[in-house]
Amino acid sequence: MLEAIGAPSIDALFSDVPEAVRFPDLRLPAALTEMEVAAELTEIADWNLSTSQAPIFLGAGAYNHYIPSTVDHILRRGEFFTAYTPYQPEVSQGTLQAIFEYQSMICALTGMEVANASHYDGGTALAEAVLMAVNAGRGQRTRIVLSPTIHPQYRQVVRTYTQGMGLEIVGDEGSAADLAALLALVDSRTALLALQNPDFLGQLDNLDGLAQEVHARKALLCVVANPISLGLLKPPGEYGADIVLGEGQPLGIPLSFGGPYLGYLATRQQYVRRMAGRLVGQTADTQGRTGYVLTLSTREQHIRRDKATSNICTNQGLLALAATVYLATVGKCGLRQVAELCYHKAHYAASRINKLPSYAVCSAKPFFNEFVVRCPKAVSQINDFLLDEWNIIGGYDLGRDYTNLANHMLVAVTEMNTRDQIDELVTALTEVVL
Amino acid sequence: MMNVPLGLFYTEHDEWAQRVGQEVVTGITDYAQDQLSDIVYVELPEVGDHYAAGEPYGVVESVKAASDVFMPVGGEIVAVNEELESAPEIINQDPFGKGWMVRIQPDDQSELGSLLDAATYQARVEAKG
Amino acid sequence: MTEPVIYDIGRPGLCAMPFPAPDVPRAPLPDGMVRDELRLPEASQLDVVRHFTRLSALNHSIDKGFYPLGSCTMKYNPRINEDMARLAGFAGTHPMQDEEVAQGNLHLMFTLQEWLKEIGGFAGASLQPAAGAHGEFAGILMVRAYHLDRGDTQRRKILIPDSAHGTNPASTAMSGYSVVEIPSDSRGNVDLAALRAACDDHVAGLMLTNPNTLGLFDEHVQEVVDLVHGCGGLVYGDGANMNALLGIARPGDLGFDILHYNLHKTFGTPHGGGGPGSGPVAVCERLAHFLPGPIVERVDEGNPSLVRREPPEDGDLTYYHLVMPPKSIGRVKVFHGHMGIFVRAYAYIRMHGPDGLRRVAEHAVLNANYLQARVGQWFPIPQRDRICMHEFVAEGTVPGSDVRALDISKRLMDFGIHPPTNYFPLIVHEALMIEPTETESKATLDTFAAAMAQIAREAVEQPELLHQAPHTTPVSRMDEVKAARELVLSYWNVKQ
Structure with a gap:
C-alpha cells in the first residue's frame, strides 16, 4: 500500500504535523482483550444499584417502565444501529419509513399536525421551542414566560441555550404555577408561554381556554407532557397548544443514568418551517413507488449555515426507533x-x-x-x-x-x-x- | 441565455425592481430562479411591514437552498403576491411577471437610481458563468 | 419492494403486548381530562417484528457493506460494547439516584473524562453534550463566558474557514456571535493573509477543523493558532476528524483551547441511523471553570474536594461525585450526558490502549492515502500532490462525460457500496468526500477502487446508466420536489 502511495513509511504520512508535538506518548492503560474488558465493566457496573435490584419510587423526569422485548431485538439489528443519518434515500428506506411512522405516532399522541425526527432530550426540545417561538415572532418578541413547575433542569437548559440571545425569561421564580399570574406576564413582547402538564410535581391542570388567551396576545403556547400520560389524557393539541414536547424516555428507553434519551417535539403545520431538526416526508421514486426522503432540509445547518433554525445535526435516531417499536407493540x-x-x-x-x-x-x-x-x-x-x-x-x-x-x-x-x-x-x- | 429584460432595475442579490406609478414592484431574476431550481416555498412579509433598502423581507426556498430576498429600495409593503403561497413554481415559470413577490411604497423614489441597469446586471451574470 | 405503513398492518383490537390488570383498586379518572381516541397501531407481535425486520432490510449499514462516508467515520462498531452498555448495572440506574449507589457510573465517567483530557492534551473535560454540534455550541458559549468574565465585551466575531462543517456557523449564530468566513489557500490550508487581516480585538475566537474537511492537516497550524491568540481570541477545535490524530498529535499541544469529541465517530460508538451521538468537550486550564456541568470529580486522600462533601465515613477512601464547575456556562442538557454511549467509548479505549489508538490513526490515514492514489487514477483530486489524513476529496467529474458527483454516488449503490459524502465541502466542485476508516481491509479498498474505475468507464460509454442509477436498490431516485411541495409528513396527511 505504501508503494502505491509513494511513501517510505507510515510515519512519513504525518510529516505535516509539527515535529515537536508529533507522536506523543499517551498515558493510558495498556490494551485489554474483550474478555478482560467484559470482566472489568461487569465489576464497575456492580458498584451501582440498579432498578433490577431494588424497588424504585424515583421519577422526576425519568421513569422506570417495562420495555417490551421486541424493542431491543429490533434495536440490535445492525441494519438499523450501524447506519448513518438517511441522507441517501435509495439505501435508507428502513430508517426513513421508521421515522415517518414515529412522526405519525407523535402527532397522534399529542394531537398535533407535524412532529420532527427528535431532539437530544425533553429539556433541549424546550430550548429549541423557545428559539422557534422567537423566530416565529420575527425576533421582535423577546420575552419568554416559563411556569415554575416545568422540570427545573429543563428551565436551566433554556437559560444556558439563550444566554447569548438577549431574551428575558420570567415567570418561574416561585414554586406554584398560578395560571392567572403567568398569563398576566404574557404581554405584547412575549413570544412564548410554556407549561408542563402533568407538571414537575405530577399535577394536572385543565388548560381549556388558555390557548385563546395566549393567542389573543399573539404569543405561542407550549406544553411539556409525559408521553405515557397521553395514553390516558386529553392531548394538548385538543386544547390549542402550538408546540407540544417532552421526554420520550418512558417509551421503551432504559433509564441508563440519564441518557441517551429522546426529545420529542410537535407543532402546527403553519410553524413547520420554524421547527428545528430533521423531517421525513413521503414521496415517490422515478417509477412511481411510494418512498420517503428527508425534506425541508434547507432550514438546517448544512445548507442554511448561520441562518439555520438550529445547529442540530446528529439527533436521537435510534431512540426514536425505540419509541416507534414501543408504541407499535403496546399499541x-x-x-x-x-x-x-x-x-x-x-x-x-x-x-x-x-x-x-x-x-x-x-x-x-x-x-x-x-x-x-x-x-x-x-x-x-x-x-x-x-x-x-x-x-x-x-x-x-x-x-x-x-x-x-x-x-x-x-x-x-x-x-x-x-x-x-x-x-x-x-x-x-x-x-x-x- | 438568461432573460434580463430592459427597463427594469437590478440588485447585486439578483432581485429586479420596476416602478409602477408611485410604487415599486419586485421579485427575483431569471438567473436567481435558475440557480435555485424548483422553488418549493416562498415566505412573504405582511402588508404594512416596513424595511430599509437591502434588508431581507422574505425567503425563497428550493430543495437545494433557501435564500433571503432583499428590499431593492426602502419602504412599506403595500401588497404581497398571495398566489405564490400555494403555487411557488410560478416564480420558475415567470419570474418577471406573475412571479412578482411584493409591491413597495418607497420612502425615497430616488433610491431606484442607485440600482443596476439591465446591461450592467447582464454583464455580472455572465461573469458568474 | 415497498412495505406498508404500520398503521395499515393488523386489525382493530389486536395488541402485540397487553399489560396485566391492576393489582390495586381503580381510582376515579380526572373529570374532563380524559381523551376520547388514541390513534396508535393495532397489530400482533409477529406483525410488528416482521414489519421492522423488513424495514431494516431496506437499509445500507456498516454491517452490510463498505460505508466510505466522508467526515462521518463509519468504522466497525464492536459488539461487546453493545452488551456492556446493556448491563443492568448501567442501563438500570436512575440519573437522580443517590451518588453513593451510583459510584460505578461516576467512576466510569470520571475515567473517561481523564482519558479524553489525555488523548487531546487538555486540562478539563465535560461529557455532557449530546452530539458534536451540541459540544460545539457549548464550546462557543464557553468562549463567550470567558471573554465576559474578563470584562471584555467588545468581541463579536467568530472566524470560520470556508471548509468548515455547517454546524460551525449555526452554533456561532446561536451563541449571539457573527460569523466571518476565512478562505482557504491554494494548498487547502487556512489563508494566512486573510486570517491576519481578520484578526483584531473584536475577534472572540476561531473554529478550526484540523485535519480540515479536505482531509488535510493544516501546514501552518502553529501560525494560525498564534495569530488568533495574538489578537486575544481563543481557538476552538472541531474534533469531528480526530480519527486521524489519535496518538499522532494532541490539539492541546498545538495550542487549541477547546475541542469537542464525537464519540460516535472516533471511538466506535454506533451512529444509530442518526444518533444518539455524544459530544464531550475538553478545554485548557484557563477555561476549565467554564465547562458545562455537572462533571464528575474524584475525592480521595491526595485530592480533596474542591467544591463539596468528603467521602462517606464508612466507604472507600476514593469517592466520586457530580459538581458544577464554578463559572459553568450551565447545563446544556437534562441529567449528565449519554451514559450508554460513555460505556461503549470506555470499552473501545480500554481495548485499544495507547498503542492501539495510534494504530487506529495510522491505518485510517494509510487506507485513505491508498484509496486516494487509486481513485486519483480516474478522478481529479484537487490536492493530489499532498498526503491526506483520514479522508480525501475527489471531484466527481469525468472528461468527455456529463455525469455529476450525484450520478457517481447513486451508481456506487449498485455495487453494494454506500456513496461518499457528496457536494461537501462546498469549496470543491462536484465534491466526493471519501473516508475509508481503519477497519476496512485492503481487499475492500480494492473492490471500491475497481468499482470507481468501472464507473469512470461507464461515464463515457453509457452515461445514461449513471443518470438513471441506482438500479438494484429497493427504490430508485426520489422526487424531492414533490416531497417538499406536498409535505406529507405523517400518515394522517396520507389519509387526507
Whole structure:
C-alpha cells in the first residue's frame, strides 16, 4: 500500500504535523482483550444499584417502565444501529419509513399536525421551542414566560441555550404555577408561554381556554407532557397548544443514568418551517413507488449555515426507533393500559401514605403518576433509611429546587411497582419516624 | 441565455425592481430562479411591514437552498403576491411577471437610481458563468 | 419492494403486548381530562417484528457493506460494547439516584473524562453534550463566558474557514456571535493573509477543523493558532476528524483551547441511523471553570474536594461525585450526558490502549492515502500532490462525460457500496468526500477502487446508466420536489 502511495513509511504520512508535538506518548492503560474488558465493566457496573435490584419510587423526569422485548431485538439489528443519518434515500428506506411512522405516532399522541425526527432530550426540545417561538415572532418578541413547575433542569437548559440571545425569561421564580399570574406576564413582547402538564410535581391542570388567551396576545403556547400520560389524557393539541414536547424516555428507553434519551417535539403545520431538526416526508421514486426522503432540509445547518433554525445535526435516531417499536407493540390498547396502571397505582400509594400520621399528600389538584408528600424529616434522611434498611430507592427531594418545599418528597409510581412494593414503602415510611 | 429584460432595475442579490406609478414592484431574476431550481416555498412579509433598502423581507426556498430576498429600495409593503403561497413554481415559470413577490411604497423614489441597469446586471451574470 | 405503513398492518383490537390488570383498586379518572381516541397501531407481535425486520432490510449499514462516508467515520462498531452498555448495572440506574449507589457510573465517567483530557492534551473535560454540534455550541458559549468574565465585551466575531462543517456557523449564530468566513489557500490550508487581516480585538475566537474537511492537516497550524491568540481570541477545535490524530498529535499541544469529541465517530460508538451521538468537550486550564456541568470529580486522600462533601465515613477512601464547575456556562442538557454511549467509548479505549489508538490513526490515514492514489487514477483530486489524513476529496467529474458527483454516488449503490459524502465541502466542485476508516481491509479498498474505475468507464460509454442509477436498490431516485411541495409528513396527511 505504501508503494502505491509513494511513501517510505507510515510515519512519513504525518510529516505535516509539527515535529515537536508529533507522536506523543499517551498515558493510558495498556490494551485489554474483550474478555478482560467484559470482566472489568461487569465489576464497575456492580458498584451501582440498579432498578433490577431494588424497588424504585424515583421519577422526576425519568421513569422506570417495562420495555417490551421486541424493542431491543429490533434495536440490535445492525441494519438499523450501524447506519448513518438517511441522507441517501435509495439505501435508507428502513430508517426513513421508521421515522415517518414515529412522526405519525407523535402527532397522534399529542394531537398535533407535524412532529420532527427528535431532539437530544425533553429539556433541549424546550430550548429549541423557545428559539422557534422567537423566530416565529420575527425576533421582535423577546420575552419568554416559563411556569415554575416545568422540570427545573429543563428551565436551566433554556437559560444556558439563550444566554447569548438577549431574551428575558420570567415567570418561574416561585414554586406554584398560578395560571392567572403567568398569563398576566404574557404581554405584547412575549413570544412564548410554556407549561408542563402533568407538571414537575405530577399535577394536572385543565388548560381549556388558555390557548385563546395566549393567542389573543399573539404569543405561542407550549406544553411539556409525559408521553405515557397521553395514553390516558386529553392531548394538548385538543386544547390549542402550538408546540407540544417532552421526554420520550418512558417509551421503551432504559433509564441508563440519564441518557441517551429522546426529545420529542410537535407543532402546527403553519410553524413547520420554524421547527428545528430533521423531517421525513413521503414521496415517490422515478417509477412511481411510494418512498420517503428527508425534506425541508434547507432550514438546517448544512445548507442554511448561520441562518439555520438550529445547529442540530446528529439527533436521537435510534431512540426514536425505540419509541416507534414501543408504541407499535403496546399499541392503542396497551398504552392506555400502562397509563391507567401508573395512575391507579400512584393513587393507591398516595391514599395509603396520606393515612400515615406524620405524612401528608399535597394534592390540591388531580395528579397522574407522581405526587408530593410532606415528610416529618429531611428527605435525604428518609431516603438513606429506605435504602439502608429496606433496599428501596425513595423519591425526589424537592427541597433541592424549591426553597419552600424542604422536607417534601416527589414520589413516582409506574406499572413496575407492585402492590407489595407500595405496601412495603408505606411500612418503611412508618418506621422512619419511630 | 438568461432573460434580463430592459427597463427594469437590478440588485447585486439578483432581485429586479420596476416602478409602477408611485410604487415599486419586485421579485427575483431569471438567473436567481435558475440557480435555485424548483422553488418549493416562498415566505412573504405582511402588508404594512416596513424595511430599509437591502434588508431581507422574505425567503425563497428550493430543495437545494433557501435564500433571503432583499428590499431593492426602502419602504412599506403595500401588497404581497398571495398566489405564490400555494403555487411557488410560478416564480420558475415567470419570474418577471406573475412571479412578482411584493409591491413597495418607497420612502425615497430616488433610491431606484442607485440600482443596476439591465446591461450592467447582464454583464455580472455572465461573469458568474 | 415497498412495505406498508404500520398503521395499515393488523386489525382493530389486536395488541402485540397487553399489560396485566391492576393489582390495586381503580381510582376515579380526572373529570374532563380524559381523551376520547388514541390513534396508535393495532397489530400482533409477529406483525410488528416482521414489519421492522423488513424495514431494516431496506437499509445500507456498516454491517452490510463498505460505508466510505466522508467526515462521518463509519468504522466497525464492536459488539461487546453493545452488551456492556446493556448491563443492568448501567442501563438500570436512575440519573437522580443517590451518588453513593451510583459510584460505578461516576467512576466510569470520571475515567473517561481523564482519558479524553489525555488523548487531546487538555486540562478539563465535560461529557455532557449530546452530539458534536451540541459540544460545539457549548464550546462557543464557553468562549463567550470567558471573554465576559474578563470584562471584555467588545468581541463579536467568530472566524470560520470556508471548509468548515455547517454546524460551525449555526452554533456561532446561536451563541449571539457573527460569523466571518476565512478562505482557504491554494494548498487547502487556512489563508494566512486573510486570517491576519481578520484578526483584531473584536475577534472572540476561531473554529478550526484540523485535519480540515479536505482531509488535510493544516501546514501552518502553529501560525494560525498564534495569530488568533495574538489578537486575544481563543481557538476552538472541531474534533469531528480526530480519527486521524489519535496518538499522532494532541490539539492541546498545538495550542487549541477547546475541542469537542464525537464519540460516535472516533471511538466506535454506533451512529444509530442518526444518533444518539455524544459530544464531550475538553478545554485548557484557563477555561476549565467554564465547562458545562455537572462533571464528575474524584475525592480521595491526595485530592480533596474542591467544591463539596468528603467521602462517606464508612466507604472507600476514593469517592466520586457530580459538581458544577464554578463559572459553568450551565447545563446544556437534562441529567449528565449519554451514559450508554460513555460505556461503549470506555470499552473501545480500554481495548485499544495507547498503542492501539495510534494504530487506529495510522491505518485510517494509510487506507485513505491508498484509496486516494487509486481513485486519483480516474478522478481529479484537487490536492493530489499532498498526503491526506483520514479522508480525501475527489471531484466527481469525468472528461468527455456529463455525469455529476450525484450520478457517481447513486451508481456506487449498485455495487453494494454506500456513496461518499457528496457536494461537501462546498469549496470543491462536484465534491466526493471519501473516508475509508481503519477497519476496512485492503481487499475492500480494492473492490471500491475497481468499482470507481468501472464507473469512470461507464461515464463515457453509457452515461445514461449513471443518470438513471441506482438500479438494484429497493427504490430508485426520489422526487424531492414533490416531497417538499406536498409535505406529507405523517400518515394522517396520507389519509387526507
